[in-house]
Amino acid sequence: MLSDDVNRYISLRRVLGYKLVKVERSLRAFAFFAIGRGDTHIRAASVLAWLETVACTPGARARRLTDLILFARFLHAEDSHHEIPQADATRSQQKRPVPYIYTPDEIARILDTAGKVRRHKSDLLRRPLYVMLFGLIAAAGLRVSEALTLRFDDIQPGGVLHIRETKFRKSRLVPLHATVIAVLEHYLRLRRRCAGESEWLFPSIQDKQLCPTTVNYAFRSVLRRAGIAPERSRQPRVHDLRHTFATRVLEQCGVERGTVARHFVALSTYLGHSDIRNTYWYLEATPQMMADIAAAAEMLVGESVA
Structure with missing residues (x-):
């Protein structure tokens, strides 16, 4: 059968x-x-x-x-x-859609607007929750599903996140920048006061796991209020924050081949990719990357002439 x-x-x-x-x-x-x-x-x-x-x-x-x-x-x-x-x-x-790469100013506007979303009088956590959620995805390049399944026990000493059994049932440790750790600690203090009974880092109003559909709706509302890419027929997604993180990291590679290789391996591990080829896709044509590619081409031509 x-x-x-x-x-x-x-x-x-x-x-x-x-x-x-x-x-x-x-x-x-x-x-x-x-x-x-x-x-x-x-x-x-x-x-x-x-x-x-x-x-x-x-x-x-x-x-x-x-x-x-x-x-x-x-x-x-x-x-x-x-x-x-x-x-x-x-x-x-059919081509894989090109992600929207947010500018630093747009990310700042997203977080500022998220801190002003409408909330019920009894729901004191909603604004800081979305600021922390969107900020964490942008700062650590997490998948949305990974952020929503985080529990208190997943926050390790030193500001390291334990991402459990995501794609391909792989787990990994994600260290956070000191600035992110400081904001997270502030959120945790508020989180314990407002929703102490829930095990989820980002709980719903009913103290259950926050639904991805709810997050996507809230993010679209934030984008609309922040006036980000209103002219686009395909609206940017919250997942594009992860793409932006990866792209900005790769922009720091420069043109030295050894540096690029080390960045790729580290970034692929940090993002939880099962194959480094999945990381290559983040080589978006940002102005900085195009400048680096041009510089690398000039160096190559110069070497061949010499």
């Missing part, structure tokens, strides 16, 4: 460190659909028919197709009766 095949496939890949929460839901939905059509093996026609029933963006549909292709290859290695769907011809034309 295809449903049993999904169980085997997901279990095996989780042993390798993958979480696959969304992938599991997607594959189970396809298996239910295919079984309803009387399929005992993966059929390319059933894959295409199922994708037509899925209400999502073209990018999400392409990701679901990729997941099904990997699943089909896994089963085809055992039983050649399983068909491997062809990759969508339009998928290769």
